[in-house]
Amino acid sequence: MPDLLLELFSEEIPARMQAQAAETLRKLVTDALVERGLLYEGAKAFVTPRRLALAVHGLPGRQSDTREERKGPRVGAPEGAVQGFLKSAGLTSLDQATIQSDPKKGDFYVAVIERPGRATTEVIAEIVPQIVRTFPWPKSMRWGTGTMRWVRPLHSIVCTFGTEVEDPEVVRFEVEGIVSSNVTSGHRFLAPETFEVRRLDDWMAKLEAAKVIVDRERRKSIIMADARNLALVHGLELVEDEGLLEEVSGLVEWPVALMGSFDEAFLDIPDEVIRATIRANQKCFVLKDPRTGRLANRFILVSNLAASDDGVAIVAGNGRVIRARLSDAKFFWDTDRKTRLEERLGKFEQITFHEKIGSQAERIARIATLARAIAPSVGADPDAAELAGRLVKADLLTEVVGEFPELQGLMGRYYAQGEGLPAEIATACEDHYKPQGPSDRVPSAPVSVAVALADKIDTLVGFWAIDEKPTGSKDPYALRRAALGVVRIILDNKLRLPLRPLLVSAARPLLGEGHFEAHPHDVFRLESLADKVVSELLRNLARRLLQADPNAAPEDVARVEGASMSGDLADDLIAFFAERLKVHVRERGARHDLVDAVFALPEQDDLLMIVARVDALQRFLETEDGRTLLAGYRRAVNILRIEEKKDGARYEGPADAALLAEPAEQRLAEAIETVKAEAARAVAEEHFQGAMAALAQLRAPVDAFFEAVTVNASDSALRVNRLRLLDEIRAATRAIADFDRIEG
Amino acid sequence: MDTALPPHMRPDKSFQGLLLTLQRFWADQGCVILQPYDMEVGAGTFHPATTLRALGPRHWKAAYVQPSRRPKDGRYGENPNRLQHYYQFQVILKPSPDNLQDLYLQSLAAIGIDTRLHDVRFVEDDWESPTLGAWGLGWECWCDGMEVSQFTYFQQVAGFECAPVAGELTYGLERLAMYVQGVENVYDLNFNGRDGAERVSYGDVFKQAEQEYSRHNFEHADTDMLLEQFRMAEGACTRYLAAGDAGERHLMVLPAYDQCIKASHVFNLLDARGVISVTERQSYILRVRELAKACGAAWLKTEAGGAA
Known part of the structure; x- marks a missing residue:
């Protein structure tokens, strides 16, 4: 059975789009073939920075013929009906139709439409240009004087079709001036010449000889093996990084791993900052020294070139850039340590957390209050919990976190340690974000626990108050993760912490309830609240107001309002926690229906x-x-x-x-x-x-x-x-x- | 690299040699070699030879050096890599030729970057200028891990689709020179390619300026005057556009566009002085973009903009 080979050769495709593009090409082409009656045995897509390719194995040489009988009007039917029938069946006169007899209906015309199957090459020549013209790139562009869009300028297309025993034929078509052929070229610098290819195996072998490894997974394993070997030779361990590997494998057609070094003096910078600097800016791997457990002053880069000097110039050049980047990082690290975390807090007043929820400063104040309230239940000192609550977000305003947001929390810990704050505060800076995912560590130090809970609960209550709850697959504020975090912190630490009173007290400042107790007639505030607060909560409030005694003192009415808004919110949120708890226990092998059975009892929030x-x-x-x-x-x-x-x-x-x-x-x-x-x-x-x-x-x-x-x-x-x-x-x-x- | 060059003109020895080599290379490709635009701009893209010429159907090939001012990037002459004033070498080819990447690589070869020894890579980098209402797709070009150029296929400028599409190359000359000269500190670059007493370094030419302008940009630039200048430039741009509007035709785009450039630079200075809040920042950018869009629309009604 013949095979199809398709290669779309272009200027450099962004690394992050490559894997998806390969999968999309496979799906679009094979679906289109199947839709046209061309079943295949297997298909595999390939992608490199400069080519997107597909091999479809075991296709028939042609579509099968089809025969269709179409019933027409009875013999002697009016002219209009006959004409309509001829037109729809593609006939020019009734002579081309046959007459069949039916005992009940009498004689009527039948058209027999026979469609011979088309050659597969013909079908491919129709499918591929269409797919190329409409390919769903996340971002595409035009170039030169053309109107076609591709991710970057498209230069040539290889399309061949044939069996193992014959010379495959070129499937001929044209897309906006690009004529398909069997000619491609090798590595941009190592083998730029063009050459002819036949089929998949020939294409792969010739490209490999021309310094192109077309299989992404193979490039990845080559990079990993070479990088590990290089590390081993120097008595070091590679710090593995799947995301970086994915990206780097999309930047090279011929991966060559090389090792470089930097000044040991830079090792004064925290390991995580060194790694982030080298990874984000230079896309290089870092190495660990097993004797110290810390990073070594080495890095591994993956070049796209087997250089004639064995990479000496490449290593020197990359080393120079990494030195400059680490100088910047060191500058940030040194600058940051000149300002105490406490001194940074004022700036948060100008920073909006969420348009409807308010500033970061307000949020931090709420977290601190809540952490203090939680402290006794988790065995933490209330003063320490409150102080930690005030300081844990301060590192967001540091230079290092500005440069590398993924280091938030961790940098807070370093800076807190540096200024001599108690260890429990420093730990809380890092750990209050935890657990981030199902496999992340759960904080256990009491102060960290208090702040971690306060942070997550304030987030949940805040977004609940403005009706930004997760729906379906949409959870832009990661609220499910926050709720699961609360569940895990409570269970892993065996905390006795009834949630309802906690949620009510967290919701009250957000809903402005304390304010209304003091100023029950503050209509303006009520109006501004109406802009922010979820309408459902306000509707419930209005209903209760109507039910409330009209003769009650305004203060009492306000108190009714207060209790019910935060109470409604808390009840709704507890149902959300119940859902998270079910997911959590199910993952541990427990029965989620029993969670429902227990939650169905009144007042279950512990x-x-x-x-x-x-x-x-x-x-x-x-x-x-x-x-x-x-x-x-x-x-x-x-x-x-x-x-x-x-x-x-x-x-x-x-x-x-x-x-x-x-x-x-x-x-x-x-x-x-x-x-x-x-x-x-x-x-x-x-x-x-x-x-x-x-x-x-x-x-x-x-x-x-x-x-x-x-x-x-x-x-x-x-x-x-x-x-x-x-x-x-x-x-x-x-x-x-x-x-x-x-x-x- | 042309080995027949005298030593002081070699791009790996002389900053000006590098610059002249690039000019020569692109002159050989048929570009008009322009001189820098005589106004303060943040990047070579602001030169009307790029922004305005990228619009409309007429073909255009140009190359030029553009001194670029980034007031915020000043470091009082103390950072080995960052400058508030630096040179960009800008090439624009409209329509973008099929072999643009090859031409770019040949230009690197001309300044002494051997692609059999050095790892040159095209790494995704989508370009966008919110103030110019412009965007394009392309790459940052890496040489051994260092970004040495920006490579962009313009898709939109001043809010208008580019057809044909222009290809734009922007070389960071100081970085490139540091690379080919093997220098770690920008101020150590050999400017004129001479040795001994005749040697002039980049620091000799620019260090004092970096110190003075850093003081100016961060501490002393007169913010009241700048705020006023922004308003004046904005007002003048709009008035000049109105005055030049002759229905089907436009007769005075370039002077109006100068005021748009002016407003943009004044905004950058105000930003460096830290007097623009986060919320205001966005609105200033939008105001400049409105000017750029209006200039683009007017340009399309001129002869060079392709109006019949």
């Missing part, structure tokens, strides 16, 4: 207790007692549901002891009493295992009850009392969870 309860419940449900009790519960609830529907009534316990006729129902009633009391006590003591054990005692009496007692007794008083008893089973389980939400 994540640590919720998880403890979920764990105990999950273990209980895995026991024989648990499974059987769940079955008994469901039977009880089912009967209740059916009977309540039938009677149009609700049956609620307790049952009347005097009406308990059968021994089995008496024992059940007694067991329920005991279990309720024991479970409630255990829950109050946060001894969930004990609560489950108490619940387990229900199993036997429930089983015995269903064995011996007929609920729907003919005596209606007995029946109603038994239904009430069933409701008591439901009530007893409610001490633990809402069993209705348990799945499976």
